[in-house]
Amino acid sequence: MAKFDTTMSGSTCTVLFFDRNTIISANAGDSRAVLYSFNRNKGGMKVKPLTDDHKPCLPVEKRRVLEVGGRVDTIRGAQGQSLGPQRVWMKDQEAPGLAMSRSLGDELAHSLGVSTDPEIMRFQLEADDKFIIIASDGVWEFLSNEDVAKIVWPYYLKNSPEQAGNAIVRAASQAWRENDSVIDDITCVTIFLEVDHVIPVDPSVILDVPILNSSREAPSPKA
Numbered sequence: 401m402a403k404f405d406t407t408m409s410g411s412t413c414t415v416l417f418f419d420r421n422t423i424i425s426a427n428a429g430d431s432r433a434v435l436y437s438f439n440r441n442k443g444g445m446k447v448k449p450l451t452d453d454h455k456p457c458l459p460v461e462k463r464r465v466l467e468v469g470g471r472v473d474t475i476r477g478a479q480g481q482s483l484g485p486q487r488v489w490m491k492d493q494e495a496p497g498l499a500m501s502r503s504l505g506d507e508l509a510h511s512l513g514v515s516t517d518p519e520i521m522r523f524q525l526e527a528d529d530k531f532i533i534i535a536s537d538g539v540w541e542f543l544s545n546e547d548v549a550k551i552v553w554p555y556y557l558k559n560s561p562e563q564a565g566n567a568i569v570r571a572a573s574q575a576w577r578e579n580d581s582v583i584d585d586i587t588c589v590t591i592f593l594e595v596d597h598v599i600p601v602d603p604s605v606i607l608d609v610p611i612l613n614s615s616r617e618a619p620s621p622k623a
Contacts, residue, residue, distance in 0.1 A: 408496050410505025413518065414451055414534055416591075421525040421599045426518040427451035428502040430537040434545050436552070437528040445553070447545045448608075450523060450532070452615050454502040457486040460615050461501035470512030488512055500537075501615075520612035522605065525595050531556055531564075532591040538584035539568060542575035552590065561590040 412429025425433055433450040456462055456472045465472055471489040474482040475497065487497045488509050498509040504516055533548055543551075551571055555564035568588045576583040601607070610616060 404505075406505035407507050410498075410503040410509070412500065412502075412536065413504055415518075416450065416532070416534065421595065423450065423523045423525065425450045425521045425523070427454070427521075428504065428516060428518045429454055430500045430540075431535065432537070432540050433532060433534045434548070435523065435525075435532050436530055436549050437526065438530050438553075439528040442528070445546075445549050446528075447549060448523070449545065450521065452519060452610070453537075453540075454500050454519070454615055455485065456488050456499070456501045458501065458615055459617055462486075464515065465501065465513030468511075468513045470514075488514055515613075517613040519610050519615055521610050522607055524601050524607055525593065525598075527595050527598055529593050529595050531561075531593055533568070533588060534591070535568065535572075535588035536585050538576070538586040539572045539588055541572075541584060542579055543568075543572055547571070556592060559592065561592045565590040 412431040414431040414433050415426045416433055417424040427433070430453040432453060435448040435450055437446045437448070438444060454461060456465060462472050465488055469491055471491050472486050473489060474486055475484050477483050485499050487499045488501065489495065489497060490512060496506065496508045498506060498514060502515045502517065503509065506514055510516065531552060533552065548568060551567050552564045555561070555567060565588050569586050572586045573583060
């Protein structure tokens with residue numbers, strides 16, 4: 401079996417597990433899963449991210465990197481100006497420059513505080529939920545969650561998930577051509593839902609927030 405050199409290469413990972421009307425999301429990196437619902441009498445289209453993007457600028461993520469001796473900074477231009485997003489670097493060298501704080505592989509970055517631990521969240525599907533999009537950061541770089549909703553909706557009405565995915569890829573590719581000289585990885589999965597009935601939820605179950613390996617700051621204790 402061929403051995404891959406993962407010193408400076410790696411991948412994000414986004415997984416959804418369906419248990420009847422319950423979704424468990426597991427995410428490491430800046431790929432993203434988004435749930436879209438629609439009800440004309442409740443304001444139309446609603447967007448609910450099922451994952452958080454893991455970026456080095458997040459306080460929890462940045463703190464982990466700094467604690468092990470890594471550095472978080474942008475690329476610096478000739479005049480010292482910040483260019484692009486914050487990245488993970490060695491303390492005294494311009495490497496590896498990873499623009500996310502969790503991933504698989506990326507051995508050098510992991511020695512600097514980048515984590516493989518997935519953030520786990522739980523959600524409950526409702527009758528108005530229509531479709532889910534899972535996509536790599538190359539899709540979300542220039543397309544907002546709302547942009548993707550507008551792209552997919554006509555294909556949802558025609559029950560054409562494959563065409564919806566192709567339309568997302570075309571739109572993301574065009575956005576990269578208009579905004580950059582390169583094109584990042586563009587991968588997406590479209591899931592059309594049929595939630596025919598709602599299963600009651602145990603009120604003690606924690607929903608819509610991280611339940612393991614959170615990238616969010618803990619709420620301040622109430623006085």
